[in-house]
Amino acid sequence: MRTIIEPFRIKSVEPIRCSTRAQRERALQRAHNNLFGLHAADVLLDLLTDSGTGAMSSEQWAAIMRGDETYAGAISFDRFQASVRSVTGFEHVIPTHQGRAAEHLLFGLLGGPGRVIPSNTHFDTTRANIESGGARALDLPCPQAAELHSDEPFKGNMDLEALERVLRSGASGVPLVMVTVTNNAGGGQPVSLANLRGVRALCDRFRVPLFLDACRFAENAWMVRSREPGQESRSPREIARSFFDLADGCTLSAKKDGLANIGGFVALRDALIADELRARLVLTEGFPTYGGLAGRDLEAIAVGLQEVLDPDYLEYRHASIRYVVERLRARGVPVVWPAGGHAVFLDARTFLAHLDPHEFPGQALALELYLEGGIRSCEIGSVMLGRNDPATGVLQPARHELVRLAIPRRTYTQSHMDYALEVIEAVWMRREAIPGVRISKAPAVLRHFRAEFERVPARAEAAR
Numbered sequence: 001m002r003t004i005i006e007p008f009r010i011k012s013v014e015p016i017r018c019s020t021r022a023q024r025e026r027a028l029q030r031a032h033n034n035l036f037g038l039h040a041a042d043v044l045l046d047l048l049t050d051s052g053t054g055a056m057s058s059e060q061w062a063a064i065m066r067g068d069e070t071y072a073g074a075i076s077f078d079r080f081q082a083s084v085r086s087v088t089g090f091e092h093v094i095p096t097h098q099g100r101a102a103e104h105l106l107f108g109l110l111g112g113p114g115r116v117i118p119s120n121t122h123f124d125t126t127r128a129n130i131e132s133g134g135a136r137a138l139d140l141p142c143p144q145a146a147e148l149h150s151d152e153p154f155k156g157n158m159d160l161e162a163l164e165r166v167l168r169s170g171a172s173g174v175p176l177v178m179v180t181v182t183n184n185a186g187g188g189q190p191v192s193l194a195n196l197r198g199v200r201a202l203c204d205r206f207r208v209p210l211f212l213d214a215c216r217f218a219e220n221a222w223m224v225r226s227r228e229p230g231q232e233s234r235s236p237r238e239i240a241r242s243f244f245d246l247a248d249g250c251t252l253s254a255k256k257d258g259l260a261n262i263g264g265f266v267a268l269r270d271a272l273i274a275d276e277l278r279a280r281l282v283l284t285e286g287f288p289t290y291g292g293l294a295g296r297d298l299e300a301i302a303v304g305l306q307e308v309l310d311p312d313y314l315e316y317r318h319a320s321i322r323y324v325v326e327r328l329r330a331r332g333v334p335v336v337w338p339a340g341g342h343a344v345f346l347d348a349r350t351f352l353a354h355l356d357p358h359e360f361p362g363q364a365l366a367l368e369l370y371l372e373g374g375i376r377s378c379e380i381g382s383v384m385l386g387r388n389d390p391a392t393g394v395l396q397p398a399r400h401e402l403v404r405l406a407i408p409r410r411t412y413t414q415s416h417m418d419y420a421l422e423v424i425e426a427v428w429m430r431r432e433a434i435p436g437v438r439i440s441k442a443p444a445v446l447r448h449f450r451a452e453f454e455r456v457p458a459r460a461e462a463a464r
């Protein structure tokens with residue numbers, strides 16, 4: 001059959017509150033034009049993030065009832081550890097309450113002043129955790145990552161030549177190399193197995209450990225299967241394992257491909273580092289057999305890590321994202337191409353070509369999608385990743401101005417995707433009248449979460 005269906009039946013439903021444009025305008029005012037400030041009830045289609053927003057399966061809910069809440073030595077930890085080991089092959093498994101806690105733990109130990117941590121592209125929380133400890137987070141995406149509309153299948157790859165230059169000039173200051181699969185900040189694009197082998201070879205040559213930020217390891221494996229010659233007959237589990245086999249460890253937010261609503265972990269081979277991480281874990285997260293999680297959360301993750309590798313699930317997931325991306329592209333809407341693993345990324349710089357980066361086109365477009373149809377999306381552009389020069393205050397724009405419509409796992413259906421398409425097209429039709437925004441208030445780090453914005457009139461309107 002040509003139609004790829006959702007490979008599940010719905011057992012429990014949650015109502016969505018429909019709203020009028022006037023209601024959404026008021027809600028946006030209350031939120032100071034920051035979509036993170038909206039109340040959930042005021043959002044019709046919540047595509048802010050795919051993190052922790054997925055629907056759990058009946059098996060996961062059943063596992064939750066088995067949760068063992070014993071403080072030390074919980075049976076749930078055994079099941080969690082066995083599941084992580086079976087997928088990753090890493091011996092030491094350290095649970096944390098979510099991905100950034102795993103990052104905080106790892107970089108608290110291995111980062112610090114004078115250190116440099118290269119990556120294909122660090123996610124914002126990873127960067128913040130590295131930089132808050134005094135180390136430098138260095139992005140080395142492959143050159144093709146900059147071409148948002150080309151057919152290149154592996155735009156998540158790392159630039160191997162650039163990595164070699166960094167390692168050659170000072171490998172002693174590089175405690176580890178990190179590869180993010182898939183590359184979230186770079187458009188959810190996959191990393192090829194060939195590229196990771198190249199990174200591994202360099203890490204071996206310069207004796208530097210390799211870690212994965214493996215939040216979306218299964219989605220990456222599926223795209224490798226579909227796009228990398230020689231991988232088409234391997235299962236997602238085998239491909240994912242090839243990735244983990246090339247690494248010394250990983251951090252993982254279980255809120256993505258763990259198919260859980262909370263949780264994360266660090267997993268690695270090195271017993272000494274693992275011991276030190278466990279000692280630190282007790283200070284902030286909890287005892288090593290639960291980290292920052294309840295026993296029931298460990299159970300949900302243990303099941304989710306297995307379910308996510310089901311080929312039927314992965315095929316449906318990618319088909320639904322491809323469906324939106326292909327239709328937008330056919331209608332001329334600028335969208336990151338090829339389709340990534342967890343989200344549709346609109347190219348706001350081209351979409352709102354009349355706005356300059358300091359007018360934050362990504363934020364402007366995200367606000368418009370909300371006003372038009374109650375869709376909450378996320379700016380990944382100069383608000384999130386741009387920097388203001390400390391001396392002059394002038395904005396150094398981000399490489400791209402993207403709006404991410406992240407698709408929660410197993411949560412929305414085909415008709416929700418059709419609705420999203422209709423809203424995006426309506427905004428596209430009146431794009432030239434869309435005003436820019438300016439930041440009226442912003443915290444020093446991770447400003448996109450709590451910044452306040454004002455809409456500035458479109459230039460044509462202002463000149464009138």
Ligand SMILES: Cc1ncc(COP(=O)(O)O)c(C=O)c1O
Nearest residue numbers: 051098099100123125184215253
């Ligand atoms: C690539 C990547 N790394 C790390 C994180 C942080 O994970 P968490 O939100 O669980 O702290 C995220 C979250 O979106 C992510 O996308």
